[in-house]
Amino acid sequence: MIKKVFEKPLSWFERIFFIDFIRGLSVTIRHAFSKTITTHYPYEKLTPPKRFRGFFGHKVVDGREPQPAFDEWVERFKIEVEPGRSRCVVCLLCKRACPVPQLFEIEGEKLPNGKRRVSVFNMNMLLCTFCGFCVDACPVDCLFQSDIHETASYSRKDSVLTLEVLERIGRDWQRRREKEPDRIWIDDAQRMRLWYENDLKLPEVKKQ
Amino acid sequence: MESLFVQLLVIGIKILVILGVVLGLGAYLTLVERKVAAHIQRRPGPMVVGWHGLLQPLADGLKLITKEDIFPRAGNRFLYNLALVLALVPAVLVFAVVPFGPEFEVFGVKVKPILTDVNVGLLLVFALGSMAVYAIALAGWASNSKYALIGSMRKAGIIVSYEVVITFAVMGPVILAGTLSTYEIVQQQINQKLWYIWLQPIAFVVYMFAMLAETGRVPFDIQEAEAELVTGFTVEYGGIKFGLFPLVEWYVEVLSLSAIAVVLFLGGWSPINIPFLGFIDPLFFLGPLSPFVWFILKVALLFLFVLWLHWTLPRYRIDQITETAWKVMLPLTFVNLVLTAVLAPIVWR
Ligand code: SF4
Ligand code: SF4
Numbered sequence: 398m399i400k401k402v403f404e405k406p407l408s409w410f411e412r413i414f415f416i417d418f419i420r421g422l423s424v425t426i427r428h429a430f431s432k433t434i435t436t437h438y439p440y441e442k443l444t445p446p447k448r449f450r451g452f453f454g455h456k457v458v459d460g461r462e463p464q465p466a467f468d469e470w471v472e473r474f475k476i477e478v479e480p481g482r483s484r485c486v487v488c489l490l491c492k493r494a495c496p497v498p499q500l501f502e503i504e505g506e507k508l509p510n511g512k513r514r515v516s517v518f519n520m521n522m523l524l525c526t527f528c529g530f531c532v533d534a535c536p537v538d539c540l541f542q543s544d545i546h547e548t549a550s551y552s553r554k555d556s557v558l559t560l561e562v563l564e565r566i567g568r569d570w571q572r573r574r575e576k577e578p579d580r581i582w583i584d585d586a587q588r589m590r591l592w593y594e595n596d597l598k599l600p601e602v603k604k605q
Numbered sequence: 606m607e608s609l610f611v612q613l614l615v616i617g618i619k620i621l622v623i624l625g626v627v628l629g630l631g632a633y634l635t636l637v638e639r640k641v642a643a644h645i646q647r648r649p650g651p652m653v654v655g656w657h658g659l660l661q662p663l664a665d666g667l668k669l670i671t672k673e674d675i676f677p678r679a680g681n682r683f684l685y686n687l688a689l690v691l692a693l694v695p696a697v698l699v700f701a702v703v704p705f706g707p708e709f710e711v712f713g714v715k716v717k718p719i720l721t722d723v724n725v726g727l728l729l730v731f732a733l734g735s736m737a738v739y740a741i742a743l744a745g746w747a748s749n750s751k752y753a754l755i756g757s758m759r760k761a762g763i764i765v766s767y768e769v770v771i772t773f774a775v776m777g778p779v780i781l782a783g784t785l786s787t788y789e790i791v792q793q794q795i796n797q798k799l800w801y802i803w804l805q806p807i808a809f810v811v812y813m814f815a816m817l818a819e820t821g822r823v824p825f826d827i828q829e830a831e832a833e834l835v836t837g838f839t840v841e842y843g844g845i846k847f848g849l850f851p852l853v854e855w856y857v858e859v860l861s862l863s864a865i866a867v868v869l870f871l872g873g874w875s876p877i878n879i880p881f882l883g884f885i886d887p888l889f890f891l892g893p894l895s896p897f898v899w900f901i902l903k904v905a906l907l908f909l910f911v912l913w914l915h916w917t918l919p920r921y922r923i924d925q926i927t928e929t930a931w932k933v934m935l936p937l938t939f940v941n942l943v944l945t946a947v948l949a950p951i952v953w954r
Contacts, residue, residue, distance in 0.1 A: 418914075418917075418918065421918060422913060422914070422917050424917075425645045425913065425917040426913065428644075428645055428647055429641070429644045429645045429913075430644075432647075433643075433644070433647050433648055433649045434647050435647070435649060437649070437652065
């Protein structure tokens with residue numbers, strides 16, 4: 398049902414003594430003298446939640462690969478598995494899933510012992526839309542998005558993530574946050590303060 | 606000969622002091638405004654340049670001066686620059702008739718802290734005030750842009766309406782004081798032991814509204830209306846030329862009109878007043894400095910009040926603004942004028 402709601406017109410008393418102005422002014426003055434609630438960005442930083450979709454990384458081989466998918470792909474492509482190096486099996490599924498596939502430059506190489514491994518993996522972040530499709534596509538949980546969001550760089554060249562950078566980000570991530578439970582905000586002291594300040598109390602449910 | 610030289614020296618010093626204080630203060634008021642706005646929105650405002658952003662105006666000035674000065678292709682360069690001069694000069698000139706304190710003596714020379722005590726000071730203020738409309742109309746016309754033109758036309762409409770209202774609003778204090786000289790009006794308030802705001806509340810409220818409208822402060826900032834006109838008539842200006850317009854409009858003009866409001870309604874440099882009984886001066890320990898402090902304090906409070914309003918209220922529509930001027934404010938000032946004329950003999954005694 399659509400209900401029409403009309404604002405009550407101001408009474409003459411309210412008009413003559415500017416009651417509506419005074420109400421607004423009292424709100425702003427109360428805010429003006431209470432504590433500020435902003436984060437002083439370059440000096441104070443919030444850690445984004447674990448699921449944040451920031452810069453990319455390659456998780457490295459550390460014995461926590463999704464099984465049996467990882468072993469199956471390694472088998473199929475005869476991949477050289479080196480602990481501490483990228484898990485990538487050069488399946489190119491990430492490139493296929495991407496809406497801007499040309500931002501990927503992926504190449505594999507054949508080692509003397511007949512096995513293969515990834516040799517080039519460049520991602521041009523200037524073209525990326527951070528949609529995360531590539532991450533969903535990766536069958537061995539290799540490509541992922543980290544919490545790195547300060548992505549400014551001095552030149553266009555710096556915004557290309559190479560295999561080396563991706564592995565470094567991945568190693569760093571696995572050390573810092575892999576084991577963290579999947580919550581929305583981890584250091585949400587700031588955020589909790591906001592919730593509590595607004596006094597969000599649910600109305601009591603009355604029992605019949 | 607000697608005395609003429611001294612007179613010229615005194616006037617020169619006064620001009621330098623007033624210019625320095627007004628323009629320097631104008632620049633620093635940008636910081637005050639940013640801080641007030643920030644805290645009302647629960648942000649800290651500028652914090653990095655200097656202690657709590659104290660050097661921010663200097664950084665801003667440096668930035669504006671080093672910016673490129675872009676001129677619109679089909680604009681009129683002469684009018685474009687003339688508009689700047691026309692905006693800046695009248696706004697600063699108003700301070701020539703603002704009395705900052707009572708007469709005092711240094712080295713045997715009597716100095717009135719007012720640049721020229723002309724006996725039609727108020728007339729000068731409002732004449733200069735209506736000059737502002739030329740600056741804005743020219744700025745809008747010369748930049749050859751639709752936004753600028755619409756903004757300047759709106760502003761011209763507002764100023765034309767509120768110029769009438771403000772003139773009638775100050776008529777009340779003028780009748781009570783019986784003079785148009787700003788210095789004399791304050792002197793009369795001290796002699797009659799009465800701030801005129803006690804007898805002229807309507808005129809004061811109307812004056813405040815008109816002041817907000819003339820300076821383009823918030824409920825009436827329709828001429829720049831960021832949301833629809835980007836910034837109105839300043840849209841084609843760049844660099845320091847862009848910086849000057851808000852400086853003049855939002856700070857120097859608000860300051861000068863606040864000062865005039867203090868002179869007319871709040872007893873200039875006199876301390877707190879109890880109507881018809883006398884003055885109480887909690888700042889007596891400052892001795893001869895106390896009147897100056899009182900004056901500055903009152904102007905500062907009024908300015909802060911304007912900022913407070915600015916960051917609280919939403920904006921009116923253009924038709925509502927002019928309607929308020931002609932249909933509400935103007936009749937109110939007429940009523941006030943009649944009442945004042947009836948009451949005046951009580952005050953004169
Ligand atoms: S996030 Fe989207 S656009 Fe960016 S690389 Fe992955 S699939 Fe491509
Ligand atoms: S989908 Fe994963 S495993 Fe396949 S190429 Fe991309 S990053 Fe490597």
